[in-house]
Amino acid sequence: MWHDVFISPSAINQAMQLVARQRARGEVLNCLRAFLSWEKNAPLDVGFMVSKLLLTIQLCPNTEFQSSEKFGEDLSDNTWEYISAIDLLCCHQRWVWTHDNIISKELWPVMDKWIKYRKGHANIAYTPDIIVASVLRLIGRLGQLGLKEGFPSAVKNISAVIGMFIQHAQDEDIPWGIQLAAVYALCDLSPSNPEEIAKILEAWRQETPRSVPAAVLGSLEEVRALCAPERS
Structure with a gap:
């Protein structure tokens, strides 16, 4: 084997x-x-390989959302493999390196460019929705490393940004696949601020006109369960 x-x-x-x-x-x-x-x-070099994998995700031809009854608009198997490989490498490098070199320098800029493009900023290249969804899922995965290593404040800051993004999802007409990716990511980061995140996710669930996939509902239930010890 x-x-x-x-x-x-x-x-x-x-x-x-x-x-x-x-x-x-x-x-x-x-x-x-x-x-x-x-x-x-x-x-x-680990940093070189992570950057190479991120570039592969962004340049992968014909990458589209994979429709799933359970998960909704999901990433492809190939993209998940790249995300898992990046996650493994970042775990090896630990949180501070991951936050400073990957999340801050590689992932947030992709989100920033996508938002600016939607707002009509000049000289900003188009970023496919599937790439933005991949970045969000990766941020969720990597944020868990920060929680494991004892950096809840840094992860809370990240979750606050994604939470704000979700709160404006309906007003900004955010594509459904990206909404789901942001929700999954926020669920991954929920131990950093469970009470607030549970409120944001429940408000999103009530406001969305779409049918919420079973896996998302299960994740929301897990977030609510995190709040129970705090209330007791």
């Missing part, structure tokens, strides 16, 4: 090899080096 995993050309395999190459020691390192022929290839 491990042979198949390590010889796969997938993004996950590349990320696993990079992390293993940096973490392995002693005999384990020697075995992996021989088995995977690492001597023949110079080690990649």
